Amino acid sequence: MTQPTTANAASRGFLTEGGKYPGLLGWIFSTDHKRIGLLYMYSVLAFFLVGVTLGVIIRLELIAPGETIVSAQTYNALFTVHGVIMIFLFIIPGFPAIFGNLFLPIHIGANDVAFPRLNLFSWWLYMAAAALILISLFTGGGPPDTGWTFYVPFSAQTTTNVPLAAFGAFVLGFSSILTGINFVTTVHRLRAPGVYWGRLTLFVWSLYATAWVQILATPMLAITLVLLILERLLGAGLFDPGSGGDPIMFQHLFWIYSHPAVYIMVLPAMGIVSDIIPVFARKPVFGYWAIAFSSIGIASAGSLVWGHHMFVSGMSDMAILVFSLLTFIVAIPSAVKVFNWVATLYKGSISLDPPMLFALTFIFLFSIGGLTGLILGSAATDVHVHDTNFVVGHFHYVMFGGTGFAFFGAMHYWFPKIYGRMYHKKVATLAWGIMFTGFNILYFSMMILGLRGMPRRYYDYLPEYTDLNRVATVGSWILVAGLLLMFVNLIRGARHGAEAGGNPWGGLTLEWTLPSPPPAENFATIPVVDHGPYDYDRVSPPHE
Amino acid sequence: MNEPSHAVVSYRIFIAVWLLLLALTAVTVAVSRVHLGALNIWAALGIASLKSALVIFFFMHLKYEQRIFKIFLLITLVTLALFIGLTFFDVLYR
Numbered sequence: 001m002t003q004p005t006t007a008n009a010a011s012r013g014f015l016t017e018g019g020k021y022p023g024l025l026g027w028i029f030s031t032d033h034k035r036i037g038l039l040y041m042y043s044v045l046a047f048f049l050v051g052v053t054l055g056v057i058i059r060l061e062l063i064a065p066g067e068t069i070v071s072a073q074t075y076n077a078l079f080t081v082h083g084v085i086m087i088f089l090f091i092i093p094g095f096p097a098i099f100g101n102l103f104l105p106i107h108i109g110a111n112d113v114a115f116p117r118l119n120l121f122s123w124w125l126y127m128a129a130a131a132l133i134l135i136s137l138f139t140g141g142g143p144p145d146t147g148w149t150f151y152v153p154f155s156a157q158t159t160t161n162v163p164l165a166a167f168g169a170f171v172l173g174f175s176s177i178l179t180g181i182n183f184v185t186t187v188h189r190l191r192a193p194g195v196y197w198g199r200l201t202l203f204v205w206s207l208y209a210t211a212w213v214q215i216l217a218t219p220m221l222a223i224t225l226v227l228l229i230l231e232r233l234l235g236a237g238l239f240d241p242g243s244g245g246d247p248i249m250f251q252h253l254f255w256i257y258s259h260p261a262v263y264i265m266v267l268p269a270m271g272i273v274s275d276i277i278p279v280f281a282r283k284p285v286f287g288y289w290a291i292a293f294s295s296i297g298i299a300s301a302g303s304l305v306w307g308h309h310m311f312v313s314g315m316s317d318m319a320i321l322v323f324s325l326l327t328f329i330v331a332i333p334s335a336v337k338v339f340n341w342v343a344t345l346y347k348g349s350i351s352l353d354p355p356m357l358f359a360l361t362f363i364f365l366f367s368i369g370g371l372t373g374l375i376l377g378s379a380a381t382d383v384h385v386h387d388t389n390f391v392v393g394h395f396h397y398v399m400f401g402g403t404g405f406a407f408f409g410a411m412h413y414w415f416p417k418i419y420g421r422m423y424h425k426k427v428a429t430l431a432w433g434i435m436f437t438g439f440n441i442l443y444f445s446m447m448i449l450g451l452r453g454m455p456r457r458y459y460d461y462l463p464e465y466t467d468l469n470r471v472a473t474v475g476s477w478i479l480v481a482g483l484l485l486m487f488v489n490l491i492r493g494a495r496h497g498a499e500a501g502g503n504p505w506g507g508l509t510l511e512w513t514l515p516s517p518p519p520a521e522n523f524a525t526i527p528v529v530d531h532g533p534y535d536y537d538r539v540s541p542p543h544e
Numbered sequence: 545m546n547e548p549s550h551a552v553v554s555y556r557i558f559i560a561v562w563l564l565l566l567a568l569t570a571v572t573v574a575v576s577r578v579h580l581g582a583l584n585i586w587a588a589l590g591i592a593s594l595k596s597a598l599v600i601f602f603f604m605h606l607k608y609e610q611r612i613f614k615i616f617l618l619i620t621l622v623t624l625a626l627f628i629g630l631t632f633f634d635v636l637y638r
């Protein structure tokens with residue numbers, strides 16, 4: 001049997017064939033899950049770069065005490081828009097919408113998701129919402145300055161354009177819900193023969209758990225933002241004690257979505273790490289069911305801990321106790337995963353290719369982020385570090401060091417499959433090293449600053465904080481240098497890289513049985529699967 | 545493939561459910577006039593839940609669907625109940 005390892009040179013799989021219309025229209029109206037995945041990738045990355053630029057400007061302002069390059073009001077707008085972009089436009093859609101779309105159907109042996117048109121519609125919703133958020137920056141009272149959390153009473157009073165930005169986030173929520181519905185249905189209905197639940201890849205398991213969170217929690221965000229808009233435009237008084245409302249209720253509603261949302265951000269990242277590690281350790285994954293069920297465990301327990309964002313907001317002591325306890329419970333399934341990854345590595349034949357480096361970095365940085373999370377989760381210590389730079393350091397470790405690095409790992413892992421070409425591995429490793437260094441210099445300094453008492457969301461600080469702020473700002477430059485090198489390397493690789501072949505890493509999951517890039521229709525005949533995704537002890541990888 | 549066969553439900557059942565819904569609406573109004581303190585809210589919520597259950601199970605055919613759809617709905621409702629319930633740890637003890 002001759003299996004094509006690379007689509008022939010003239011037709012580069014789904015990249016060149018399959019669209020109903022020619023050119024750009026063939027992409028923006030395509031219902032092919034892979035094309036939609038790439039549409040998402042390019043749009044999400046564009047916003048990521050905008051967000052990074054804003055982040056660097058924030059850091060630049062903090063290079064010295066006092067007003068350096070922007071005014072206080074501009075600073076408020078900067079961190080708000082940075083947060084909104086990074087959370088709503090980059091990291092929440094990042095994994096599910098990009099890599100979920102690209103690889104979930106292939107991982108279960110399907111030719112597309114269950115509702116391809118709905119899938120395309122959710123990308124359009126994403127773009128429409130992004131446009132609304134961009135418009136909100138330049139209209140009305142100017143860019144919102146509330147922080148990405150839109151807390152009342154400030155958000156109900158500020159003259160900036162909060163309603164439009166909130167409406168943008170509202171529309172984005174629908175895009176996210178539709179993706180979730182699509183994935184749950186796809187996993188239930190479209191698995192190829194032989195793909196039992198016990199043979200799903202751990203990436204698919206994590207997307208499945210994530211999809212449930214998207215479906216169940218996102219409506220809460222929608223409700224909250226609608227209430228906020230009503231409060232502002234009609235003076236509904238829902239959150240205003242003067243009219244019998246309750247400002248803390250806003251925080252409950254907001255975090256009932258936004259805390260589960262952090263699991264939308266991190267679960268799929270854990271999924272891809274669970275998929276990368278066995279490939280580069282050449283071993284069956286340790287504790288398949290433990291990892292799969294810990295995803296479900298994190299998704300369910302993680303949905304019930306939102307109150308830990310509100311320890312100092314005036315919530316009842318009883319609630320503080322309950323939410324603090326629940327928070328510690330989430331640490332258990334997270335730790336289960338970390339131990340299983342380490343056990344998978346144990347005595348493996350490890351090759352440190354770029355995807356593996358990023359996956360290992362995820363474990364390291366995520367662990368720091370997770371453990372500092374426990375400091376914030378215990379109510380007594382939280383009183384001291386709440387709203388300081390410690391929090392900012394903590395969540396960048398989880399979201400950027402964790403999910404962000406896993407995202408880059410996924411890009412490097414699937415790059416040869418998507419484009420059929422390979423990037424320069426040494427340059428990728430160098431870029432990884434630079435980013436890792438810059439990242440730690442930047443955010444570790446910020447955590448120390450926070451412990452020493454520097455509050456977050458201030459454009460100015462006391463002179464004794466100057467040294468570490470300088471260090472952090474230099475760290476941000478190193479980090480960005482690494483990011484740029486990585487993207488240049490990937491873009492060059494996509495254009496001029498060497499042909500990668502069907503299975504450059506020796507993976508056992510279904511995408512590696514297809515030529516690179518995969519053909520528009522994925523599988524000519526629906527595959528019959530007779531082994532698990534990590535059975536390195538039983539089968540050898542295709543075309544190796 | 546396993547195209548689900550649509551059960552044919554008689555008009556008689558639909559009309560019965562409809563009358564029941566109307567009756568429950570009347571009960572809601574009636575109960576709201578009796579002063580039961582906090583129980584008023586439980587009564588209103590209870591009747592509303594019963595009514596939506598009737599709509600979902602009969603008018604939206606959930607009764608005749610596969611079990612998995614019922615489980616899905618249950619998960620959703622349990623989640624919502626948990627969200628509301630946990631919030632009460634704050635509201636009740638403040």
Ligand code: HEM
Nearest residue numbers: 052055056058079083086091147148399400456457458476
């Ligand atoms: C080069 C990259 C980045 C830099 C230099 C950077 C820098 C910063 C700084 C200095 C702050 C604190 C502002 C303040 O409290 O005064 C901040 C806030 C924040 N960052 Fe980043 N960041 C970067 C990437 C990211 C990424 C990748 C994410 C998410 C995935 C992210 C999400 C956030 C959020 C949510 C906030 C809070 C905004 C608020 O307080 O409302 N950042 N960032």
